[in-house]
Amino acid sequence: MQYIRFLKAPRFSGNTISALITITSDLGESFMHRDSVVIGTVRYKDGGGAAIARKEFTWKAGMRSLKVEIPVRAGAARGEPVVLQVSTSDSATVDPLLGSGINIMSVWSSPFVLKAGEVGERELVERRLNIGRKMHLSVWEETKNSIALHIWDAGVALVAHMARVLSSTRKPDGPQLGALDTLLQGSQRINVLELGSGCGIVGLALSQLRPNSHVVLSDLPLASEISAKNISSHTEISFCALDWDLPIPLDIAAQRFDLILVADCMYNVDAAPALVNVITTLLRVSPRALLTVAHKHRHESEERFRSLLEVFGIVQVDQALVALGEEDDELETSEIELYTMQLNPEAGG
Known part of the structure; x- marks a missing residue:
């Protein structure tokens, strides 16, 4: 299994949300070795997580990091907290653990507001898993070097x-x-x-x-x-x-x-x-x-x-x-x- 991780937390500046991601194994000793479409979606933190903006990117074999930049329309969210989801799925707001399962685990940033220079908790990200019986498991993990x-x-x-x-x-x-x-x-x-x-x-x-x-x-x-x-x-x-x-x-x-x-x-x-x-x-x-x-x-x-x-x-x-x-x-x-x-x-x- 591979994991999408933030190397640099999402930041809002000039009507653009930017972040730096990587896709690695659990211990970070190897990187995703094949091309893969990666989708960045800006969502409201609350209210069902409706999407505000999205953009597709391509992770190329041999990459160690990928810069994600997503334009956001002026006045979007009106001061409400948002999160940046980075995933290989276009619509899922949670990763399915059962059934066909997942090969690349999505990541959700800490909440932040669309204000110049604003970032979420730099050292925390969220994983969201569907564990069956309509249950969603939310787990926060650190992004620091400590594996x-x-x-x-x-x-x-x-x-x-x-x-x-x-x-x-x-x-x-x-x-x-x-x-x-x-x-x-x-x-x-x-x-x-x-x-x-x-x-x-x-x-x-x-x-x-x-x-x-x-x-x-x-x-x-x-x-x-x-x-x-x-x-x-x-x-x-x-x-x-x-x-x-x-x-x-x-x-x-x-x-x-x-x-x-x-x-x-x-x-x-x-x-x-x-x-x-x-x-x-x-x-x-x-x-x-x-x-x-x-x-x-x-x-x-x-x-x-x-x-x-x-x-x-x-x-x-x-x-x-x-x-x-x-x-x-x-x-x-x-x-x-x-x-x-x-x-x-x-x-x-």
């Missing part, structure tokens, strides 16, 4: 899986994760912890798809601000700062969890022992909890994480491979591994 607070492929894949499972009363199509799917489709209230949550896309989606849940997002303190923004309209989500190298905060350590989520946390394999220690400690308090991992394979050393879990008696229950976006030999793998694990009851101390 930790961006949306990553594995998180999107796990959200897509949960959406498939919970969007229908019948057995969903596609890959199955028996234990997780049964837990999600159950009627009982569940207590969920996401480790390394970043901007919180997985936990946010779960809370919206399955209201009878309480979700705790956890990450380093640097994720607290973006998490607070994303959970502000959700009553059953909280955030707790958790550094895997430090003792687990009492707010987490004292709880019993039914589900622990880990999405794309092994890009830094040096952190594996600390993360495994946290998971092992939590499972000793909640021995029946289900650990669900979403992982995009990047290098062989990442398998150390799973091996360490097995050393501590945490065994695999289910596994599935989920294709994200279109198959393309010229792009890095779009296949995401999802697997569930549980503490072996016979495992010692």
